[in-house]
Amino acid sequence: MTEATAPEDGAAPLRILLLEDSDLDAELLEAALEDARLACAIERVIARDAFAAATARGGHDIILADYVLPAFDGMAALAMARATCPEIPFVFVSGTLGEDVAVEALKHGATDYVTKQRLDRLPRVVLRALSEARAHVLRRAAEQALRDVNESLEQRVAERTRELAEANAALQHQIGERERVEGALRQAQRLEAVGQLTSGVAHDFNNLLTVIAGNIEFLERAVADERSKRRLDMMRGAAERGARLTAQLLAFSRRQKLAPVPVQLNQTVASMRDLLQSSMGGSVRIEMTLQPDLWPALVDATQIELIILNLAINARDAMAVGGCLTIETANVRLKAEPSRPEEPNPGEYAMVAVSDTGTGIPADVLARVFEPFFTTKEVGKGSGLGLAQVYGFAKQSGGGVRIDTRVGEGTSVRVYLPRVVAEAALPEARPAEIDCAAFRDPGDQRVVLVVDDDGAVREITVTRLGEAGYAIREASSGLAAIQALEADPCVDLAVLDFAMPGMNGVEVATVIRSRWPQIEILFVTGYADHTALSQVDAGGEDRVVQKPFRGEDLERKVAEILKPRPRPELKLVTGGAARR
Incomplete structure (x- = not known):
């Protein structure tokens, strides 16, 4: 053992x-x-209570205790001291402390022991106990300091790790945002390049069609025989179909001519319910959620009807029997920048959304849906210009399009249209009236519109009716027929194929009945659902011609429908319709 030293003079x-x-x-x-x-200041106590009070009060450097006390013993005092002031050294000073008892005392926390027969050892034991206590205090302080340093270090490491994680997350976000912006830029550039290409092609194609149509008109003046005239009519019909195709291309490239006026979208959507229901058939339920205080939109009234019906037919094709088509309008304030080129810029818009419960759009298809001629439908089922036309119209109008889709759950296409800033009362727009009698002489040929998606069958029908002496117009789809009637509704009879992609014959007939009721209807079909025909009051078997044609059945039924009868002067109303 090391010898303990006495405190220096002047110490407490x-x-x-x-x-x-x-x-x-x-x-x-x-x-x-x-x-x-x-130098010592000794506080002496004898009883248990006095000892307990002193230890609780504290302020001592060391406790010296006898082992044998009246009504109190040293081991109880040791236990009390260890519980109250464990950091103070405890030394037994006893005359009867045997070796076994001393060992037991040390096990229970005593610092040391001295026999009363060897009190000369007491000063060294006291000084050593004090030295060990101070060393213990210093060691505990050092350990606590080390723990504090470790905790501080761990905290700094945790904070630095968090800072690095936040910096890494911010960097990853910036990388992801940059990739998204670059992707959107590439998509916008691709669509812009395709738009410029299609615009140039449409422009050159329109020039060619102008030459073709002009020369057809010149030839009609010079040709006298009926057969040649019929061929020229077929050529003119083909030129008109080409013109409609270029119109869709110009819509995508945002080069079409629009006539924007304030439009109440709620009125437009509500007025289309019957048209949409006939287009959907009985297999799809239609729901409308129209915001009462909807802002008026500044758009081309005819084109917005085209867009809504176009989206509705796309939605119908994506749904099975029992699906639900929802058309919604809402006032929308957008603050976020667009993440895709087709989306609108920040601003205030009147929004119309067409939602379905269909199959949804996979991610690889969604990236290309606005590209012209891109379609996932079978050959002959779609041109791939529907959503391209929606995109071009919305962008040219000053708005945009957003598609929300979940594979297996459905798709919602939202079209954002710029609101009218001045919210004055809007006059109800009345469609232009056309007086067909002013353009027709009594001896003019009766006009027949032939609608069939099969070009070969359509040519047979056109040729037979042309040879029968009728002026013929042609359309390759229901939407094209409606568009042709919008351009010129002065038609006496519409000959409709029953089964066509997009709008079938009954759906086209329903639209014609509601908008141009003076036009007669005749169905040409290899099969027919007579329940569906009864919905448009087709007139029974006299209004249906079965394919293949039998003898003069086609010509006979057309002649019966168009036989001379007193005809009142008709004023026909044009309005919006739709095309794919």
Whole structure:
């Protein structure tokens, strides 16, 4: 053991708590400390309560205790001291402390022990106990300091790790945002390049069609025989179909001529319910959610009807029997920048959405849906210009399009149209009236519109009716027929194929009945659902010609429908319709 040294002169006296019942032993103990020149301040107690109060009060440097006390023993005092002030050294000073008892005391927390027969050892034991206590305090302080440093280091490491994680997340976000912007830019550039290409092609094609149509008109003046005239009529019909195709291309490239006027979209959507229901048939339920205080939109009134019906037919094709088509209008304020080129810029818009419960659009298809001529439908089922036309119209109008889709759940196409800033009361737009009698002489040929998606069958029908003396117009689809009637509704009879992609014959007939009721209807078909025909009051078997044609059945039924009868002067109303 190392020898303990006495405190230096002038140091504070040792504060000793002495548990001793013998006055003589207390004096001997104090004398032993004085002989060692230890300045001491001794507080002596005898009873349990006094000892408990002293330990609880604290302020002592060391506790010296006898082992045998009246009504109190040293081990109880040790337990009390360890519970109240465990950091203070505890030394037994006893005359009867055997070796076994001493070992037990040390096990229970005593610092050391001295026999009263060897009080000369007491000063060294006291100084060593104090030294060990101070070392223990210093060690605990060092350990606490080390723990504090470790905790601080761990905290700094955690903070730095969090900072690095946040910086990495921000960097990843910036990388992702840059990739998204670059992708959107590439998509916009691709669509712009395709738009410029299609615009140039449409422009050149229109020039060619102008030459073709002009020369057909010149030839009609010079040709006298009926057969040649019929061929020229077929050529003119083909030129008109080409013109309609170029109109769709110009819509995508945002080069079409629009006549924007304030339009109440709620009125437009509500007025189309019957048309949409006939287009959907009985297999799809239609729901409308129209915002009462909808802002008026500044758009081309005819084109917006085209867009809505176009989207509705696309939705119908994506749904099975029992699906639901929802048309919604809403006022929308957009603050976020567009993430895709077709989406609108920040601003205020009147929005019309067409939603379905169909198959949804996969991600690889969604990236290309606005490209012209891109379609996932079978050959002959779609041109691939429908959504391209929607995109071009919305962008040229100053708005945009957004598609929300979930594979297996459905798709919602939202068209954002610029609102009218001045919200004055809008006059109800009345469609232009056309007086067919002003353009027709009594001896003019009766006009027949032949609608059939099969070109070969259509040519047979056109040729037979042309040879029968009728002026012929042609359309390759229901939507094309409606568009042709919008351009010139002065038609006496519409000969409709029953089964066509897009709008079938019954759906086309329903639109004609509602908008141009003076036009007669005749169905040409290889099969017919007579329940469906009854919905448009087709007139029974006299209004249906079965394919293949039998003898003069076609010509006979057309002649019966168009036989001379008193005809009142008709004023026909044109309005919006739709095309794919």
